[in-house]
Amino acid sequence: MSNVENRLPASNSASADGGKTVVVASNGPCAGVDFGPGNSASGTNGFLEALRSGAAKVVVRGAFTVTAPTNLGSNVHLEFDDATLTLGGSVNMFQAGGQSNLTFSGTVRFAGGRSAGFAGFGFLLNGCSNVLFDWTCQVSDFASSPGKFLINCNPQGPTGGRNLTLRGRTVTLDSTVIRTNDWSQVDVSGVHTAPGGLTAVVPLALVAVMSDGAAGSTGGVSVHDCQMDGGGIQKVSGLVRVFGAPGAGNIAGVKCANLQLRNSIPVPSAGLADGLDINHCVDVQVSAVTGDRCCDLVSCVASRAVVSDCVAQDCNGVGILVGDGGSQTESIADITVRNCVATNCGRGLKFVNAAGLGVASSRGTTTDRVTFENCRSHDTTGSAQMFGFGFNPVGSITNVKIVGGELSGFSQPVANAPRSGLQVRGVAGASDSG
Numbered sequence: 001m002s003n004v005e006n007r008l009p010a011s012n013s014a015s016a017d018g019g020k021t022v023v024v025a026s027n028g029p030c031a032g033v034d035f036g037p038g039n040s041a042s043g044t045n046g047f048l049e050a051l052r053s054g055a056a057k058v059v060v061r062g063a064f065t066v067t068a069p070t071n072l073g074s075n076v077h078l079e080f081d082d083a084t085l086t087l088g089g090s091v092n093m094f095q096a097g098g099q100s101n102l103t104f105s106g107t108v109r110f111a112g113g114r115s116a117g118f119a120g121f122g123f124l125l126n127g128c129s130n131v132l133f134d135w136t137c138q139v140s141d142f143a144s145s146p147g148k149f150l151i152n153c154n155p156q157g158p159t160g161g162r163n164l165t166l167r168g169r170t171v172t173l174d175s176t177v178i179r180t181n182d183w184s185q186v187d188v189s190g191v192h193t194a195p196g197g198l199t200a201v202v203p204l205a206l207v208a209v210m211s212d213g214a215a216g217s218t219g220g221v222s223v224h225d226c227q228m229d230g231g232g233i234q235k236v237s238g239l240v241r242v243f244g245a246p247g248a249g250n251i252a253g254v255k256c257a258n259l260q261l262r263n264s265i266p267v268p269s270a271g272l273a274d275g276l277d278i279n280h281c282v283d284v285q286v287s288a289v290t291g292d293r294c295c296d297l298v299s300c301v302a303s304r305a306v307v308s309d310c311v312a313q314d315c316n317g318v319g320i321l322v323g324d325g326g327s328q329t330e331s332i333a334d335i336t337v338r339n340c341v342a343t344n345c346g347r348g349l350k351f352v353n354a355a356g357l358g359v360a361s362s363r364g365t366t367t368d369r370v371t372f373e374n375c376r377s378h379d380t381t382g383s384a385q386m387f388g389f390g391f392n393p394v395g396s397i398t399n400v401k402i403v404g405g406e407l408s409g410f411s412q413p414v415a416n417a418p419r420s421g422l423q424v425r426g427v428a429g430a431s432d433s434g
Contacts, residue, residue, distance in 0.1 A: 022055040023081075026062030033061070043068040047094075051076060060085075060108075069120075072096035080108035080135065087113035087120055087141075095124040098156045102131045105168075110150055112142035112175060121149055125164075127156020127215075133166045142175035143200045153180040160184060160215035166191070174200035179208040182215035189225040197229030197263055205241035205277070213249030219283075224257040230264030232293070234273040239264055239294075244280030246330050254284045254302070261291040267316050268347040274299045274317070280330060286310065295348070296321045300335065301328050308338040316348030318358040318390065319377070322370050325392040328362035338373040345377075346385050355390030355415060359397055366396040371403065379409035387415035388429065402427055 024046040028036030034053070035046030042048045047070040050058040061081040065088035072094055085093055085108065093110070096102060102125070110122045122142065125131060131153075139150045150172075153161050161183035169190045170177050177191050188207050206228055211218045221242055228239045239261045244251040256276060265271030275294040278284055284305035290312075291297045297312035298320050305322075312319025319342030322335050342356025356377030361367040372389070379385035388407025391397055391414075398421045406428040407413035413430040414422075423434035 020053075020055050021057045021059060022050050022053055023059045023061055024050045025060075026064055037064070044070045059106075066093045067091065070094050072099055072102060074099045075101045077103040077105070080104070080106035082107050084109040084111070085122075086111040087118045088116070090119040092121045092124040094122070096128055097126045098128065098159065099125075100129040102128060104133045105135050107136045109138045109140075110142070111140055112144070112148060112150075114141035114144040117144065119145060119148060121152045123151045124154075125151070125161065126154045127159040127161050128153070128164075129162045131161070131164045133168070133170075135168045135170070137168070137170045138173070139170065139175045139177060140173040143202050146203045148203055149176040149179045151178040153178070153183050155182040155215035158215055160218060172198070172202075172206055174198050174202060176202045176204045176208065177206050179204055179210065181210045181212060182218055183209070184218045185220040187222045189223070191226040191228065193227070193229045193231070197231030198233060199231060201233050201235050204236055205238040207239075208241045208243070209251070210241070211244040211249045211251050211280075213245050213247065217248060217250075217252065218244075219252035219254075221251055221253065222255045222257075223259070224255065225259075227260040229262055230273065230294075232263050232266055234264035236273060238274050238277035238299075240275070241277045242279075242281060243277065246280060249280060251281045252283050254278060254281045255286075256289065257285070257287045259289045259291075261289065261294065261297065263293045265293065265295065265316065267293045267314050269316060270348055271295060271316055275312075278302050278305075279324075279327065281305075297342075297345075299324060301330075301332060303332045303334055305332075305335045306338065307336070307340060310340045312340075312342045312345055312356070314343070314347065315345040317346065318342075318349075319345040319356045320375070321358050321360060323360040323365075323367035323392075323397070324362060325360040325394045326362055328360070328365050328367075328395070331366040331368065333366075333368040335367075335370045336373060337371070337375055340372075340375045342375075342377045342385075344379055344381055344385050346387070346390070354385065355387040356385055357388065358390040358392065359400055360392035361395035361397050363394050366398060368398045370397075370399070371401040372405070374404040375402075376406045376408075378406065382409070386410070386412075388413040389415070391416040391418060393418065397421070401425070402430070
C-alpha cells in the first residue's frame with residue numbers, strides 16, 4: 001500500500017474544490033494532524049469531529065480500532081491515506097441514511113474483528129444516492145456471522161438507493177465485499193481474491209446485488225472485470241449473485257462481463273455453489289465469464305437474456321445452464337446462449353442433466369424460447385461429462401433450438417430430449433432433428 005512519498009498534503013490545505021482538507025490520524029493532533037482518538041468526545045476516533053468541522057475532504061491516516069459508529073451526512077469525501085480500520089465493538093464503522101454525494105478513496109485495510117466476535121458492517125448505507133468507492137482496499141474478518149459485509153446497502157424505508165459505484169481494486173481475503181438490496185444503477189468492478197483464494201466461507205456471494213421489491217422496481221446493474229477464487233470452500237450460491245424477487249422485485253437491465261470465477265467447491269463432489277447466479281431478472285447480458293471447479297459456472301434464470309463467449313471447465317453442475325430444476329419460481333423466455341464452451345462438466349451430477357450445456361425448469365414454471373448458437377460441449381477424459389447437452393424438465397421446457405457448434409465425446413450428445421419442441425441443426429456430433 002502507500003508509503004511516505006505518497007502521503008497526502010498537510011492539514012488545512014486547500015482541496016481541489018477550494019474547501020479545507022483536515023486530517024485524522026491515530027497519533028492525535030500534532031503537526032499536520034487536526035483530529036485523533038485523544039480529542040474525540042464522541043468516541044469515534046475523531047472521524048465525526050472532522051466531518052463536523054466543515055471540511056471539504058477528511059483524510060484518515062494510520063491504524064484505528066473503531067468502537068463507535070460515524071454517521072455520515074451528504075457531500076462527504078473520506079480519503080484513506082494508508083489507513084487500517086479494525087472493528088473493536090458491535091457497531092458499523094460508517095453509516096448513512098438518505099444521504100447523497102458520498103466519496104471514499106485512497107488506500108485502506110478493513111478488518112471485521114472476527115476473532116473478537118464483533119458484529120457490524122464497514123459501511124451501512126441505506127437509501128443513499130451518488131455513492132463512489134474508488135480506492136485500493138483489502139478486507140478481511142467480515143465472515144464470522146451471516147449478514148456481515150464490508151459494504152451493505154438497503155432502502156431507507158420505502159426509498160431505494162441509486163447510483164453506487166465500486167471501482168479501483170478491492171481484495172478480499174475471506175469476506176463479502178458488497179451487498180445491495182433495492183438499489184438501482186449499481187456498477188461494481190475490480191473485486192479480487194488474494195492468491196490462493198478465500199480462506200473462510202463468506203456469509204454471501206462476494207458481490208451480491210439483490211432486490212426484494214419493497215422499494216419498487218430496480219435496474220441498471222453492471223458487474224465486470226473481477227477475478228474471484230472461492231478457495232474450494234464456498235457454501236453459498238454464487239461468487240457473484242444478481243438476485244431479484246418475483247414480480248415487482250425483478251431486476252431490469254443487468255450486465256455481467258469479464259469475470260473470472262473459479263474454485264468455489266471441490267470437484268467432483270455434491271457441492272452446489274455456482275460461479276455466477278442470475279435469477280428474477282430481465283434484459284440481461286452476460287459475456288466473457290470464464291471459470292472452473294464451480295457447480296454451474298453460469299446459471300441464468302432470466303428473461304430476454306443473452307449469454308455469450310463464456311468458457312466453463314471441470315464443473316460439478318452444468319457449465320452454462322438456462323433455468324433451474326429446483327430454485328426457479330417464475331417462467332422465463334427468450335434466452336440466447338452464443339459462442340460458449342463447456343469442457344468436462346456435470347461431474348457431480350448423477351442424473352440425466354450431467355452435461356456441459358443445459359436447460360431446465362422447476363415445478364409449475366416454463367422455460368420457453370431458448371436458442372444455443374455455435375456452442376461447444378465436450379469431454380476430454382472419456383468419463384467426466386456424460387452428455388453434451390441436457391434437459392431437466394421438472395416443469396415445462398418448450399421451443400429449444402441448438403444451432404451450429406459441437407457436442408463431441410459422448411455416446412448420447414443430447415440427453416432427455418423432449419419429443420417435440422426441440423430443433424437441432426448443423427451441430428457436429430449430433431443429428432439434425434425437429
